[in-house]
Amino acid sequence: MMVEKEDLGLSLSLSFPENNKKSSPFNLMHKNSWTDSLFPSSDRSSETCRVETRTFLKGIDVNRLPETADADEEAGVSSPNSTISSVSGNKRSEREANNCEENETSRGISDEEDGETSKKKLRLSKDQSAILEESFKEHNTLNPKQKLALAKSLGLRPRQVEVWFQNRRARTKLKQTEVDCEFLKRWYENLTEENRRLHKEVQELRALKLSPQLYMQMTPPTTLTMCPSCERVGPPPNSSSSGPTPTPMGQAQTRPMPFNIWANTLHPRS
DNA sequence: TTTTTTTTTGACCTTACATCA
DNA sequence: GTTGATGTAAGGTCAAAAAAA
Numbered sequence: 001m002m003v004e005k006e007d008l009g010l011s012l013s014l015s016f017p018e019n020n021k022k023s024s025p026f027n028l029m030h031k032n033s034w035t036d037s038l039f040p041s042s043d044r045s046s047e048t049c050r051v052e053t054r055t056f057l058k059g060i061d062v063n064r065l066p067e068t069a070d071a072d073e074e075a076g077v078s079s080p081n082s083t084i085s086s087v088s089g090n091k092r093s094e095r096e097a098n099n100c101e102e103n104e105t106s107r108g109i110s111d112e113e114d115g116e117t118s119k120k121k122l123r124l125s126k127d128q129s130a131i132l133e134e135s136f137k138e139h140n141t142l143n144p145k146q147k148l149a150l151a152k153s154l155g156l157r158p159r160q161v162e163v164w165f166q167n168r169r170a171r172t173k174l175k176q177t178e179v180d181c182e183f184l185k186r187w188y189e190n191l192t193e194e195n196r197r198l199h200k201e202v203q204e205l206r207a208l209k210l211s212p213q214l215y216m217q218m219t220p221p222t223t224l225t226m227c228p229s230c231e232r233v234g235p236p237p238n239s240s241s242s243g244p245t246p247t248p249m250g251q252a253q254t255r256p257m258p259f260n261i262w263a264n265t266l267h268p269r270s
Numbered sequence: 271t272t273t274t275t276t277t278t279t280g281a282c283c284t285t286a287c288a289t290c291a
Numbered sequence: 292g293t294t295g296a297t298g299t300a301a302g303g304t305c306a307a308a309a310a311a312a
Contacts, residue, residue, distance in 0.1 A: 122280065122281090122307095123279085123280080123307090123308070123309085124279090124280080141299085141300080144298085159281090160280080160281085162299090163280065163281055163282080164279090164280075164281095166281095166299090166300075166301080167279065167280070167281080169300080169301080170300095170301070170302070170303090171278095171279085173301085173302095
């Protein structure tokens with residue numbers, strides 16, 4: 001039984017660094033992956049095969065093109081728009097069935113072994129995922145050579161690597177959007193609170209102005225200084241408050257607004 | 271332990287865009 | 292400059308598998 005779940009989930013934060021720095025259609029007849037040629041035994045168990053693959057992969061620089069990118073693999077590079085996948089009118093289910101067959105063959109699972117259940121979806125192994133993740137950290141896109149090399153080193157088809165990267169980019173972006181959204185939400189809440197507080201302060205000041213005697217005896221409830229160059233309201237000389245957190249009445253409240261609110265909190269966008 | 275629900279993820283489709291001959 | 296072929300990014304979707312309830 002294959003239970004290889006690992007938390008390779010996307011982890012994004014408000015302050016993560018910018019660390020990141022795509023076939024012919026599936027050749028369904030081309031079922032011999034390099035894994036097969038490496039591990040030709042037909043009755044080898046999939047686990048044994050994975051262990052050996054793992055051993056083999058140790059020390060492989062997945063971003064380095066292997067010395068010989070064989071012509072068959074090159075021909076196997078596909079794009080999502082490859083003519084056969086989108087024009088030939090293949091039914092999805094047919095393709096998936098065929099792909100599965102191919103995948104399992106490349107993972108060392110024979111057809112006889114899987115029999116009727118050959119429609120099972122491929123699940124990348126822990127090591128394959130880890131290597132893909134590592135590679136993604138270095139480059140979130142792959143040129144054809146990198147894709148080919150990575151596919152070869154992982155025993156996958158270039159198309160699979162391509163798809164993995166496409167999904168990874170999409171899901172990273174989605175996750176980042178959620179983070180951005182959460183940040184904006186908190187920002188909005190703080191602004192709302194600050195606005196409410198300032199309104200209240202204005203009301204109090206107006207009330208005081210109506211009674212001049214009292215007004216003259218009062219110390220200013222708020223001491224604000226204005227930056228002459230940028231014309232932003234800055235903190236008073238003794239203020240220790242920072243950020244948009246609400247402060248009690250009578251204390252200075254400042255919220256320096258950077259030009260780009262993401263600048264110090266989120267990754268720079270391209 | 272079994273069943274149901276939710277989440278994850280591999281794969282695909284479509285559209286838009288860029289590049290090249 | 293135009294056109295067709297090709298490749299990729301991005302957004303959306305589906306569905307199998309795994310995890311959680």
